[in-house]
Amino acid sequence: MPRSLRVVAPAALIAVTLAALVMGLSIGGAAAERTLLDPGAVVRYGMPVARTLVNLAMAGLIGSIVMTVWALASEQAEARIAMDLAAGSAAVLTVASAATLIFTYVDVSGQPFSGDSAFGAGLAQFVTEIELGQLWLIELLLAAVTTVLAFAVRERRLTLIVLVAAMASTLPLAQQGHAAGASGHAQAVNSLLVHLIGAAVWLGGLLTLVFLARVVDRSRLAVITARYSTLALFAFVGVAASGVVSAWLRIGSIDALFGTGYGQLVVWKTAALVALGIFGAVQRTRLIPRIADSVRGGRIFAWFVTAELAVMGIASGVAGALGRTATPVALEPVRDQGEGISPAEWLTGDPLPPELTPMSYLTGWKFDLAWSLVCVFGVGLYLAAVLRLARRGDRWPVGRTIAWCLGIALLFYTTNGPFNLYEQYLFSVHMLGHMMLTMLIPLTLVLGAPITLALRAVEKRTDGSWGGREWILWMVQTPFSKVVTHPAVAAIVFAGSLWVFYFTPIFRWAMEEHLGHQWMIVHFLIAGYLFSLSMIGIDPVPYRFPYPLRLVTLFATMASHAFFGVTIMTGSSLMLADWFGAMGRTWGATPLEDQSTGGGIAWGIGELPTLALALIVAVQWSRSDSKEQKRKDRAEDRSGDAELRAYNEMLASQSQRDQRAQSRGR
Template structure:
């Protein structure tokens, strides 16, 4: 029954996809330059196989990296590259074999999608000079270049699946497999329309959630008999259920965001495209209800009641059926035209040409809090990190352990700041103003990290989550491994962190990298990640609580802070005094007309860079002094306790030494003058 679910998904997906293709008209021939029925039906078929193979590969790697024990008998030699003397767990080996076979199919289907997409883009003329035109498509056309990148990423991940059995190597294959989602998201319907960031990031989150959920179901079905025989069904399903819950949240959140970009009213919902979206949403809700039933009433009874096991597999089969139908509809939607136009604006303004969005109103203080442009990626990260912290906090309290409430509040405040900086006024105006871009950077590198560091997330992770004892590696083990790697220790070293903190701004603004952060989606997201990380490591080196950093003595911390801030001030002054426009091709062509020139705004940005660091610097200095005082108090109390235990033995020994020295001096003959 379990193995039969895979062909069931394929069959139902094909049926649902064909029905949706005909219903939406996506299978109809085009009036001009039609590529032919082979391409019209072959492209969605290849994409369907691509999606199934992607789900299988990512799901199998997810099980190998996060769920299943790698070594037989639960021996915890997890990260060594070679463990020839330790037998591998049969379930883990089977998961890797699934990843191997599915990755080959995934690679071939990606090549098929590439070729079909080329013909679909060029039309019937593609057959006239096929090889030369295909070469132009994959080397000069962005869509073709992205598919070449996808093929390369999949091929490298597949090679790792065949070539390594280390946890780190398989984890690298998993990272590459998940990285394929980024170019897929960049090729979505709304990639060139208004709301580009929302469209790309929501689509990426949607694909990630669906792949993790469906891929996990596939692996459970294929390992079902072995899981039941090994009596690992319950712990494996419990771990997968947690990931599936996260995936469901990603699917619902990203699906709503993405749908609102394509269907913006009741009339749009009544179109064929809108009706397919409603059907897909209904199937997603049913999937969520089945998952809820699993968590509440079935998983806890697995392994103890035969009826629970039968009920589990029955629900899994229904879940597969719904997933197959949903995937078929998703492929059809990808081939259909939404009711809301997804093309760039005709006769765009200069700001729309650069950013893809209309120019916001003239900035003032209130509009920095009223203007929003949501970034689904960072909202999902902030929401997920907040929920995880709160759950760990509740677990600690239920266990009877103490955890300062101020740390919880600090962490949540940091996440609110992160959402504001990445989705609020600094992000909106940071696309069109140098000064606003500087505000965004200063908040990311100097303000947001402070409450996050004081929340002590690594310590909370160690105390609020259970350690794995069966040889598998969960989030806790991976994070602790990462914290103690030589690479992160190098970048977390106080001197390196200080240089990175101060030097990154200079390199970013004066090397030309800033333009790519403005012009490309990937550049913008990497910019946020880098400056947030640089600020976090710097704050962690000075006022951090978590382990993994060898912090200098407190006086040296104050010296480091003063030197770094002095360098930071000189950076701001250099921008204030410069008459050369940074990223001039961007900020010089926005065409805002707000009553001041781009160079005036840039010099204002320099003063912001100089002045905005004063309050965080003062806060860090106060925190260092507070921690210094507390450290001195703890040392004094330690000495007092030691003296109480030894009845002042150390003090009496010191006094005896002084008395001995005095007696020796008294017996010594007087010196001649």
């Protein structure tokens, strides 16, 4: 392996990135001097440079940690080098975030940089009172915390904490962008979040390979590269899909694609993405086998990776320029559009949808890219595991596959269909979606037994790294898992979450904030899944109640749900009155009537999945008794009814003793 690879490859990435950035700023017009409140050339160029460094550093941070968690042996030098790269990237991210924060303040305030107290006071006000400044301050703090963790943590399982912190640092960035506060903000945030994480794993993973190439032999490098290639494939799908969504939201027409500077930059970035897709295909089909088999494999790898990083530099530089270029479609925050907006737009950022009708449950859609990809990957990975078992000669029940696919289909419908479209405006639709997320969808997913399938289909690793099988086995055996999967705890969380969520400020947070809404979906999915798993699951858990106690638990949760539904249905005050009661709807039931309908849904429709759970438990109980009886019958057949003979002999012996005792008594 060429000794200069560690220097040449990152240098090529940075040089091409900066060149593409400068070119993109020129094409998009962001480098031109402004007619009003021009911040100066230093800010016009310095801010996008600092922002691009944030992206590159985040890629190095996330990509190297993901590789450590997924592809590398924790006890070897390869993992140490990857974590060193993560720590260095986190430090660069912290510095670049601080620089971007200052550049952003100078840019939006029009105040020249200085060291006097007035500048400091203005900067303090910017980071405490203005949303953009608050986001950059949060980004800076998260980067600093991640830096400390990356330097301090080296144990395999604790590395997950560093990964979570690194992923969290993408959230403030995803809430910025051109579409912040504009109509379609939720879709834009999720799309940008997918784009940031996908690009980070893709670019950062490749950088990790560059730094590992000198410490591993060619056969080991081939194995690690193959694992990276799988990650890169998923990243490519996410980046491509999110790029299409983002471009569509900002361009709006084919004419703008070629007739505006923003559109031209999108074309350049698309070309770079296509080229990177070709690089990925060549890497999987041609490069990986040659690394280990060819004497020149190391040199071929070095040239290939350097060229791929250069193309990634083009995409990164153009992306940095796009962030500073005016979009063809004006994405002005809704609340800045004056008096023409409706109350619904003021509250939610989106216009009020048309009247809800029965047909709306088929025609009403509001797509969410992040959850769409979760569903696509969920079905794809499950079917791939089933096919692997089939090729190996093993069978997997068709019913479980159907149950899993049905659950994923319901999840897609709930997160992308009419529930997602209307739940912010109608409490009844929100409650119906809630029942889907916490009861029906988890029930079908649990019947799919994904953990059992994964443990059977995923190969065991023997090189000291942890793959899917090893992480799953660790996950189900942790003390935390033993607590949350205990039937009593799962039942309390399942039933208690309703009361805690709807009668605390968490409900308002989930309605008003994008992050709160996503937390709501994840929480209720997990709570429902753990409860269903503890009741009817096939996947392994440390403990399950006996069948009679399971039925008692189910009826107790049904009673709790019924009491909750009646409480909502008979309530005389409107929940979140300044939200559901202020939408300005002129169609449908009144907010209080709609809330009563939502309570009826929680009481009536919401009990149906729980009743289905009870029926499944009863069937499993019956089958368990049948299996136990068959087991005893087989044991008796093998032993020739030895237990029955021994029992009869014991009775005969007892009878003889009684007879002798009676004889002595006479």
